[in-house]
Amino acid sequence: MKILENKTISDVPGFKAVGIHSGVKKNGNNDLCVIYSEKPAVAAAVFTKNKVKAAPVLVSMEHIKSENIQAIVANSGNANACTGSKGFDNAVTMTNITAEALGLSAKEVMVASTGIIGFPMPIDKITSGIETACKQLSKIGGESAAKAIATTDTFTKKITVEITIEDKPIYISGIAKGSGMIHPNMGTMLSFITTNINISKSLLQFVLKSSIENTYNMVSVDGDTSTNDTVIVMANGQAENTFLYAMNGHYMQFKEALDFVNKELAKMIAKDGEGATKLIETDVIHAKTIADAKLCAKSVIGSSLVKSALFGSDANWGRILCAIGYADGNFMPEKVDISFKNDVGIIQVAKNGMGIPFDEPLAKSILEQEYVNILIDLKDGEHSATAWGCDLSYDYVKINGDYRS
Amino acid sequence: MKILENKTISDVPGFKAVGIHSGVKKNGNNDLCVIYSEKPAVAAAVFTKNKVKAAPVLVSMEHIKSENIQAIVANSGNANACTGSKGFDNAVTMTNITAEALGLSAKEVMVASTGIIGFPMPIDKITSGIETACKQLSKIGGESAAKAIATTDTFTKKITVEITIEDKPIYISGIAKGSGMIHPNMGTMLSFITTNINISKSLLQFVLKSSIENTYNMVSVDGDTSTNDTVIVMANGQAENTFLYAMNGHYMQFKEALDFVNKELAKMIAKDGEGATKLIETDVIHAKTIADAKLCAKSVIGSSLVKSALFGSDANWGRILCAIGYADGNFMPEKVDISFKNDVGIIQVAKNGMGIPFDEPLAKSILEQEYVNILIDLKDGEHSATAWGCDLSYDYVKINGDYRS
Incomplete structure (x- = not known):
């Protein structure tokens, strides 16, 4: 091709x-x-x-x-x-x-x-x-x-x-x-x-x-x-x-x-979402079923709290874990690993459902890029899914708060 | 009491x-x-x-x-x-x-x-x-x-x-x-x-x-x-x-x-939602079932587009109709009436699923208040539900975009 x-x-x-x-x-x-x-x-x-x-x-x-x-x-x-x-x-x-x-x-x-x-x-x-x-x-x-x-x-x-x-x-x-x-x-x-x-x-x-x-x-x-x-x-x-x-x-x-x-x-x-400053890609891997993987990936990409955190280049993995927690997909919270990655590097921020010490300046420089991949490893099966979204910025509110925009 | x-x-x-x-x-x-x-x-x-x-x-x-x-x-x-x-x-x-x-x-x-x-x-x-x-x-x-x-x-x-x-x-x-x-x-x-x-x-x-x-x-x-x-x-x-x-x-x-x-x-x-400038109350009336009424009311209160419009005091009823459209509740689009109301007055903006001419300055002054009721009449049954939320403002993004806020 x-x-x-x-x-x-x-x-x-x-x-x-x-x-x-x-x-x-x-x-x-x-x-x-x-x-x-x-x-x-x-x-x-x-x-x-x-x-x-x-x-x-x-x-x-x-x-x-x-x-x-x-x-x-x-x-x-x-x-x-x-x-x-x-x-x-x-x-x-x-x-x-x-x-x-x-x-x-x-x-x-x-x-x-x-x-x-x-x-x-x-x-x-x-x-x-x-x-x-x-x-x-x-x-x-x-x-x-x-x-x-x-x-x-x-x-x-x-x-x-x-x-x-x-x-x-x-x-x-x-x-x-x-x-x-x-x-x-x-x-x-x-x-x-x-x-x-x-x-x-x-x-x-x-x-x-x-x-x-x-x-x-x-x-x-x-x-x-x-x-x-x-x-x-x-x-x-x-x-x-x-x-x-x-x-x-x-x-x-x-x-x-x-x-x-x-x-x-x-x-x-996704990259051109109203007011977006970055493209967010969420990979959910090792889910029990494709449906579980999709539901978890979509929930993360749809969370206003996750989106706001990413606008601020904030490695707030707790909100990511929280967002898969209220998705309808099944997973085991105590197994979940979370990493951020792109051209700048890869950094793991959570392991087995808990935070781990990480290099905060590196995390920040990964999250400041225009493309960020959130890798969520459920360690619970063989299926995976990818979802795309963007951050939530001041401009989203501005664009949509104008009359007849 | x-x-x-x-x-x-x-x-x-x-x-x-x-x-x-x-x-x-x-x-x-x-x-x-x-x-x-x-x-x-x-x-x-x-x-x-x-x-x-x-x-x-x-x-x-x-x-x-x-x-x-x-x-x-x-x-x-x-x-x-x-x-x-x-x-x-x-x-x-x-x-x-x-x-x-x-x-x-x-x-x-x-x-x-x-x-x-x-x-x-x-x-x-x-x-x-x-x-x-x-x-x-x-x-x-x-x-x-x-x-x-x-x-x-x-x-x-x-x-x-x-x-x-x-x-x-x-x-x-x-x-x-x-x-x-x-x-x-x-x-x-x-x-x-x-x-x-x-x-x-x-x-x-x-x-x-x-x-x-x-x-x-x-x-x-x-x-x-x-x-x-x-x-x-x-x-x-x-x-x-x-x-x-x-x-x-x-x-x-x-x-x-x-x-x-x-x-x-x-x-x-709801009124004190992060960054909120107003309390939004959504009444869905005349739904076929309570579940339909609840699903429709929650969908409106949860829509970022509706919330942004309300932050801008924008009578964008199309987004409200759209939000009930993607809810899981049942209703007939061609029957829906939508009004805004509070102490300032009441104004109907949509009838039978379509826009009607309305007094725009009055709508604006209703929507500029700290409390706005969105009244959605499905004209399809006897059940009703109420949901509460707030508008989506710049400050929501600010509060949630800060690291470890």
Whole structure:
């Protein structure tokens, strides 16, 4: 597997994309994007588990049933959530206008939105924006599309990898939007992935679903789960590999690459959590079951006390042990070892559930880095899990305490 | 039921108390207290559900099995948690020294600690402190005892009520320690209650357990659950009412008063959450079941996004709807009404799951108060629940980002 540094979703053969400013965002930033496959494609998608689902989620949940999906239209600045039947109509209109401009049926278009909840969509701006965007679709538009789904994101999240199946290059490329409200079961998170693999719709859905369990669903920024989360993968088959419909070796190769793409995007989302100053990775190892490992890892990454301590570069391992203690996962408190590590070094701070003397200046210098790994060894089995999150800073409060931020 | 403004735990007939500075806290504040019943008493207790239980919790869980409990010894500044067998020995020593000084057996003494996790107890300071404290027990020592269990608390939490059963005055008086790490299932929370009622141990345990479900367990400051939470009620029978052992009318009268005491202490804990600027009360009404109402109320009070919005006095009802959406409780999104209210007024901001136009200056002035009630009408049944929490401020991050705070 190769990572292609300067490529993005529109570089995948057969795909075009574009991001423009339609007028929803007041600061003039891109706020609308279209991703388009020139030829019929299959798609798979996963949506928020929040009972309050935004209008575009409800519409896309219907459209994903179509055998062919050829376009995604997405906007930022307004989430079109809690907007009633008018909101639903507006989401349908977004797919209608896109379909008309691209010569598709509306059911072949997926729609997604992110931004403020509970305000009517400025649908006139959006519809004329879609018409403009569809005319500007290009092979170099992926970067502008990535910018168009950002809200409080501080950097563009994208990754592209290449694998080879039957001597044919297969590309998998994704863009994502993260920031606040990211939690297991997907916070306000959009992720759009294009690939040229030739795969069945049902296998694509299966591999996506299993992939998000260990990637996006292991990320927490603030414990909230949004109304709008959507991950979509479009596969246009242009690589012309032998049609992939079973879990053979080629499937495993594709799965590994898709997992990598999703994991990298998930880590970027965690790192760019609202107000975050560092990426926190929690590895729980030697758990009795995978479920135990996951529950413990997520609990640590979700603890406001742990997150505040890490903001202050404070080796407060007691809060970490406390956080796994109130998780639903099983473990034996008197067996737990805890270490912090990254490029600077590794330092063990707790052994068998108790503190041990450690080099405090070294701990501080490890914790002051932009990436910190918390290694929790439960010494109770053979399973492990990883979760990603960020610290809790003054800026998180500032960003989220502003009216209509 | 009467509220006795200036009374506290040592004013209840037959009880004495004291709080002193033993030397654990560096700032010279009280850090050790003893509460003592002159005559044999029954006691009930509830402890943290965290799997990582501090040494004093493990010791008190054993001691509560004794028929007679006559003293509580508690310290702040060091939690004696994650301290291994040495920590366990230290907690036992605390009960031994207290028992010796008061002529009791160690099993008749309950012990509790709060403070930093994972550091050895300065047991010499504690033991000589206990000896000093036991000599200073008095009828006016309740206030100093309340101060001795405080950590980052900004005010003393105490309440006393009086009811009359068979023409005899029954007093119920409590002190509590709250602040950070408070969550359903009791954050670092200590609550000690004295009463002169004549009641069976098993009925006292039953009424306490049912009372905490709707009081302390409905409070969230930051979602973390501590290793040390302990609620203890001691009843010395000196009111000489007919021995209460069944759920009759007198029981209901006592239950109502105990619920009130616990609810008021719970609200004080929420209001004094670390860095909090306001008390948030969430009423969920017309839910299908009590469980649905509780889950929805707790989810709102626990949402960092809702808490940040309230810090900024932002009527962001979308985040409230979103927070009940990811709760495990059932409801119909398209039926939900949301209002904010307090002394300033009441303002409805959402109807049938959608925003409605509202007077924004009025909303702002309601939300700027130190007490805000969020009223969520699910219009889906007959059950209701209330939860308490606080906003999320810069100061929360500051307090918890400092090393060894």
